[in-house]
Amino acid sequence: MMTAFSLKSRQCYGSCLLATAASPRPSIFWRWRQQQQCNFHPSIWGAVQFSPFWRWRQQQQYSQVEQQSAQTLHYDNRDEKVDDRLGKNPCNFHPSIWGDFFLHYSNPAASSEQQTWMAERADKLKEEVAKMIASSVTCSLHQRLQLIHVLERLCLDHLFEEEINDALIQIKTNDVSDCDLHTVAMWFYLLRKYGYRVIPDVFLRFKDEEGCFFTNNPMDLLSLYNAAHLRTHGETILDEAILFTRRCLKTTLPSLEGSLAREIKCALEIPLPRRVRIYESKYYISTYEKEATVHESVLQLAKLNSNIMQLHHQKELRIVTSWWKDLEIESRFPFARDRIVECYLWMLGVYFEPCHSRGRIMLTMVISIIGILDDMYDSYGTSEECELLTKCLERWDKKAAHDLPECMKFALGKILDSYQTIEQELAHEEKYRMPYLKAFVSYLSHLHISSIYH
Helix, strand or coil: CCEECCCCHHHHHHHHHHHHHCCCCCCHHHHHHHHHHHHCCHHHHCCCCHHHHHHHHHHHHHHHHHHHHCCCCCECCCCCCECHHHHCCCCCCCCCCCCCHHHHCCCCCCCHHHHHHHHHHHHHHHHHHHHHHHHHHHCCHHHHHHHHHHHHHCCCHHHHHHHHHHHHHHHCCCCCCCCCHHHHHHHHHHHHHCCEECCHHHHHHHECCCCCECCCCHHHHHHHHHHHCCCCCCCHHHHHHHHHHHHHHHHHHHHCCCHHHHHHHHHHHCCHHHCCHHHCHHHHHHHHHCCCCCCHHHHHHHHHHHHHHHHHHHHHHHHHHHHHHHCCHHHHCCCCCCCHHHHHHHHHHHCCCHHHHHHHHHHHHHHHHHHHHHHHHHHHCCHHHHHHHHHHHHHCCHHHHCCCCHHHHHHHHHHHHHHHHHHHHCCHHHHHHHHHHHHHHHHHHHHHHHHHHC
8 A cells, every 4th residue: 555645855854954053063064074075076066177276276375374364353443442353263164175266267168159059958858868758668667667766866857757757656556576676676765765655565575584685686785775774663674674785785895896886885884865966976977877778868968967057056156155255254254164165065965956046045045154153152252242142133133233243243234134135035925934044043043042051
């Protein structure tokens, strides 16, 4: 018995990110970055040539050091007292490796003629792949599942949502009682991932009385291992499947090589359902290219779509970098983390599709503002100043900030201006969201005050 239900997993993930960002500890985001470093592949930027980037950075580093060493302290013009705290970096945050690189970068493929050709070519390839999905009804269940799985791994599934949903409606009614473990695991994985409630009893016939599964094939084990990670509470058979397959895969891994060995190694570190697809899609393109069952139209579309999305993401980085530069982080907040690009990459992992451009930019701004407040509470303000800033954020009025130091006044004004910019981008029927966004920042500030006094 199966019924469809809406998981909205990426929306939930975005909410979890915002909840995580509300933590009063300044190192949470940085710990997350350290955990994710192994998943970031420089090739995600494709046409961004990193050799000129690093040459540019080498030219900038010396001037940055000179500017920082010659940085003058800011004065309060009313009482002419020096704020010694502005010359300190108590947490020893290193400068941004990106600087304003994306503010000035021009992609060689960004000409209007080139982009027009790319869009027209992509449209033709999408038509071909859409027909391929529709005609797959005559193929075996394994072939249909494999095609949908490939589209998802290549980050192409958002281009064929209607076609994939129609295919899954048919696939969910298939009888898998005579299918092999690899096919059943893919069937279970894709249906659960796309929001269908599938019972795990389909794996019972592959399990013996001792809790072992009737397979020693690495591909079967890997498929079952990934599928089992879409378990819900109380599904004992999937708990046992994870333990069994993990043990077997660890034993088998030393004798394997090539792309399968890498897939198993990555899965043991981070199971497939928990990975950030956009950051490994480039690698999967090169893997898929070598497969015997490669579809040429799918491969060409994957490469072209990756370049199109790359151009789109670079434009967004230019927007958020321009906004960030206006905050004057280096001069006004030397104690704070300069991590605008990292924040954008974080949000890109949540929503990579071009249709979510506005949401990515807004969330990047919000998370970056949270980072400034986080460092301001932990590394700059006194308990009295932090309490006053919290009251100002609660009232959402910069007129109440007359007793704050200039640094906090400036930050408060920029935060309010940024939220006003976000509100202006929302349609009339969307503006109801702003009170929640403001309440979130107010809640975060109260958490910091609680941590100061406890």
